[in-house]
Amino acid sequence: MTTQTIEPMLDPTAEAAPTMRERIKPPADLTGKTIALMSIGKERSAEFLDYLAEELTHRGHTVRRVAKPTHTKRAPEAVLQDIVEHCDVVVEALAD
DSSP states (O other): OOOOOOOOOOOOSOSSOOOOOOOOOOOSOOTTOEEEEEEOSOTTHHHHHHHHHHHHHHTTOEEEEEEOSOTTSOOOHHHHHHHHHHOSEEEEEOOO
16 A cells, blocks of 8 residues: 655635725715726726716716736736826726
8 A cells, every 4th residue: 555645735815814994985976086997908898998988078077097907917006006196986897
């Protein structure tokens, strides 16, 4: 009888417990607010955001387009900083 060593499988999830944060209440009105439309890089999300940008602009809202380079990774710090500095509300597009 042969003895086999079984290697433990690694858990791919984060080791730290997720931090629960209180949800920020959305503004009651979008008047005067800059709305970030963020594409996360998924296929066809740009078409959805194009439509949404047109609708929001038509209604008099200020729209700023931002994008992640790929949906497989977190948004770069520069993209997040741009949103923080210039936008009041974010709509994130996920499509396929």
